[in-house]
Amino acid sequence: MKRLLITLLLTFPIVTQAVDLENGKKQARSCALCHGHYGQGTPGPASPRLAGTPAGYMVKQIEAYINEERINPRMVITSSLHSISEEEIDDIAAYYESVNLEKINPILNRIPAWPGNIELGSELYNGDCKSCHRKNGMGKSRKSIPALALQYPRYLFRQIKMFQWDKRVHDDDPEDETFDELKDQDIEALLAYISSLAPSNKK
Ligand code: HEC
Ligand code: HEC
Incomplete structure (x- = not known):
């Protein structure tokens, strides 16, 4: 039985697709218009930071925008999100997660302090x-x-x-x-x- 299992595993290796950070960086150019060159975003309400954000979370959000569970038609159209493949979206998300703003320039990493109690x-x-x-x-x-x-x-x-x-x-x-x-x-x-x-x- 053990033998059979090993043979099966060898015959059908589990395919794990590695993400391609270089491709992610290239594809992310279409996001820079709104999210900034490094995905740092801007302090307004409509340019969230993507750099350093969990990839799994971002992929889920992008799918939500495509499915109109979150509404943001300009982003979907400008970046042609409907026609980008799932692999490509994984690459972009992995790239943004990997961006270390503090290392590139601490100024980019700043978050404005909000006044309040x-x-x-x-x-x-x-x-x-x-x-x-x-x-x-x-x-x-x-x-x-x-x-x-x-x-x-x-x-x-x-x-x-x-x-x-x-x-x-x-x-x-x-x-x-x-x-x-x-x-x-x-x-x-x-x-x-x-x-x-x-x-x-x-x-
Ligand atoms: C036309 C401007 C625009 C472009 C281009 C754009 N976005 Fe966005 N994006 C936005 C806005 C505005 C929001 C916030 C919308 C909201 O309030 O839900 C957002 C939100 C997001 C979020 C959710 C962030 C969070 O914290 O939940 C992700 C992830 C995201 N964008 C990824 C991308 C990726 C990846 C690309 C490139 C393929 C891209 N965006 C291109 C405008 C844009
Ligand atoms: C039981 C777990 C849980 C608790 C408690 C919780 N959150 Fe969350 N929160 C989440 C998850 C999971 C998400 C991501 C949602 C998604 O996948 O769309 C989230 C997302 C958010 C977001 C959106 C961030 C973005 O980038 O768009 C905000 C804002 C937020 N939470 C604020 C809060 C605040 C403020 C509290 C307390 C008052 C709170 N949450 C309590 C689990 C939690």
């Missing part, structure tokens, strides 16, 4: 968010949970409103109640605390 933010964050996004705000790359502390607060504000308006699903749970009770002031407080966790804002 940091004490309240800390209470809310450590009560309701840290179990998944971690105490340091860095998320869990292997579980595809994004690092909030490395993302622009203005963009995050908009995403939390999208969750509240049921225009985007948080944590794969359409019934998710994480944000139901939050007033805008609470969101501001959360972002003040989250942005204080960014390495560039640590004293």
Whole structure:
């Protein structure tokens, strides 16, 4: 039996497609227009940072935009996302995850500090968010949970409103109640605390 298994394994090797970072870098040129040359993004609500973001999380988001579960027609059209192959999307995501902004230029890695009630933010964050996004705000790359502390607060504000308006699903749970009770002031407080966790804002 063991022998048969080994023979089978040798005859049908498990094919694991390696990602091609060079190809990812090349393909990512079509994203630079909005996400910046290195995927660093800009502080506005419409240019999130991709550099250093978990690849699995990004692939899932790109699919959500293609399937119109997240709405962003300009991005889908400008980058012809409908016609890019899955392998290519994997390459782009792996490339962006590999970009180390701090190493390229620490200025690119900066996250603006958001004004607000940091004490309240800390209470809310450590009560309701840290179990998944971690105490340091860095998320869990292997579980595809994004690092909030490395993302622009203005963009995050908009995403939390999208969750509240049921225009985007948080944590794969359409019934998710994480944000139901939050007033805008609470969101501001959360972002003040989250942005204080960014390495560039640590004293
Ligand atoms: C025309 C501008 C534009 C182009 C070009 C563009 N994007 Fe985007 N992208 C956006 C905007 C705007 C958002 C935020 C939309 C929202 O609020 O959901 C976004 C969001 C994303 C997100 C989600 C980020 C997060 O934290 O959830 C990913 C991943 C992404 N883009 C990947 C890409 C990739 C890969 C390419 C190139 C193949 C690309 N984008 C090209 C504008 C663009
Ligand atoms: C049970 C786990 C869990 C908890 C608790 C949790 N999150 Fe999340 N969060 C996730 C996951 C998973 C995603 C990625 C969603 C996806 O795949 O589309 C996410 C995504 C987000 C995003 C979108 C980030 C982006 O780049 O677009 C924001 C903002 C966010 N969470 C904020 C919060 C805040 C604030 C709290 C606490 C009030 C919180 N989350 C609590 C699991 C969690």
